[in-house]
Amino acid sequence: MARDADSPFSSYRRDLMKAVGTGAVLTTLGGSALAQADDEATEADDGMADDEPDGETGTTTAYQVEMRISGPPTNPERPADFFYQPTGLHLQPGDVVKFVATTPDHNVVSYHPSFGMGRRIPTGVPAFSSPVLGWRQASIGADQMDPPAEMGGGAGPGDGQGTGTGDESASAPEPQTWLYAFEVPGVYDLLCSPHEAFGMAMRVVVGDDPEVPFETEDPEALPEPRVGPAELARETLTDPALQPSAIVEAGTVAWEELEANQVSPATETPTETAADES
Ligand SMILES: [Cu+2]
Numbered sequence: 001m002a003r004d005a006d007s008p009f010s011s012y013r014r015d016l017m018k019a020v021g022t023g024a025v026l027t028t029l030g031g032s033a034l035a036q037a038d039d040e041a042t043e044a045d046d047g048m049a050d051d052e053p054d055g056e057t058g059t060t061t062a063y064q065v066e067m068r069i070s071g072p073p074t075n076p077e078r079p080a081d082f083f084y085q086p087t088g089l090h091l092q093p094g095d096v097v098k099f100v101a102t103t104p105d106h107n108v109v110s111y112h113p114s115f116g117m118g119r120r121i122p123t124g125v126p127a128f129s130s131p132v133l134g135w136r137q138a139s140i141g142a143d144q145m146d147p148p149a150e151m152g153g154g155a156g157p158g159d160g161q162g163t164g165t166g167d168e169s170a171s172a173p174e175p176q177t178w179l180y181a182f183e184v185p186g187v188y189d190l191l192c193s194p195h196e197a198f199g200m201a202m203r204v205v206v207g208d209d210p211e212v213p214f215e216t217e218d219p220e221a222l223p224e225p226r227v228g229p230a231e232l233a234r235e236t237l238t239d240p241a242l243q244p245s246a247i248v249e250a251g252t253v254a255w256e257e258l259e260a261n262q263v264s265p266a267t268e269t270p271t272e273t274a275a276d277e278s
Contacts, residue, residue: 063089063097065202067106067133067192074261078232081255082195084202088242088253091182091206101175104134104147106192106200108178111229118227120214120237122186122206130180132194135173148173182206187215187244189237191229199232199260205247212244235260 071080089097099108111120112127140148148171182188185207192200219238222228229237239258240246247253255261 063091063095064100065089065097066100066102067108067200068102069195070103074256075263078199080198081261082192082198082200083255084190084192084200085255086252087202087236087255087258088247088250089202089204090247090251091204093183093185093206094181095206096179096181097204099130099133099178099180101133101135101177104175105132105194107132107194108180109191109193111189111191116226118214118223120187120189120229122184122188122210125184125186125188128180129193130178133176133178136176139172139174186210187212189229191233196229196233197231199236201229201233201236203237203242203244203247205244208248210244210248215244217243 066085067083068085069080069082073080075081084099085102091097108128108130109115110125110128111117113119114127115129135148182204183206186205187210188204188206190202190204194200216222217238217240219234222234222238225231225234228234236242236258239260241250241253241258250257
């Protein structure tokens, strides 16, 4: 495993550590900076434990993407919402994204031939994948049998960890996180292995003028699964709101902004009085 102690990357590493907080451990793999905050590493690196894991420490290089399941579904045709939040993200080369498992059992996987899928990340970028992320082991009992209650700390998404000193959230499970630096310009389509079929996929656009030879708005034009996106991920990645140009223009595209999540009367259900929210 390569060490970066004496490389010019080390100063960047320090900034990154400050930006993402919470004892993240960095390694360099190929051209991309990968970091992973797993339990053992965090315990061994407790110098930075839970001090200021907030993203507001004056850097613009760290972005946060939540990975989550919520219900009832925005689109009634789906069992629940399985999504990355935001679902579309525009970055500049070198920007770092911190993926946070707000609910457990998610991962971040690139569409890549190494994984048996058509490449939907820039050429030259190696395949990458996070582990399946859940609660941090240290935040639940070592001999715990049942899953803990989900975080009910009252803080909204985005600042759930940043306010308290840790005492009040001692019993709340903490999400695992995973970092990835997007260094090569282009379009990156990413999926969650457990939930791709439920539509859990996202798109990152790096740079302002990406070339997207594979991109399409037409689900029928995509390669068939498993070469192309599977099931509802096809809809997610062909959503008009996730067109690369739309992502570049918007900066971030929230899950709720996808056209597939707009309750449209154009579908076959002529429910004029929607039982749920309208
Ligand atoms: Cu998932």
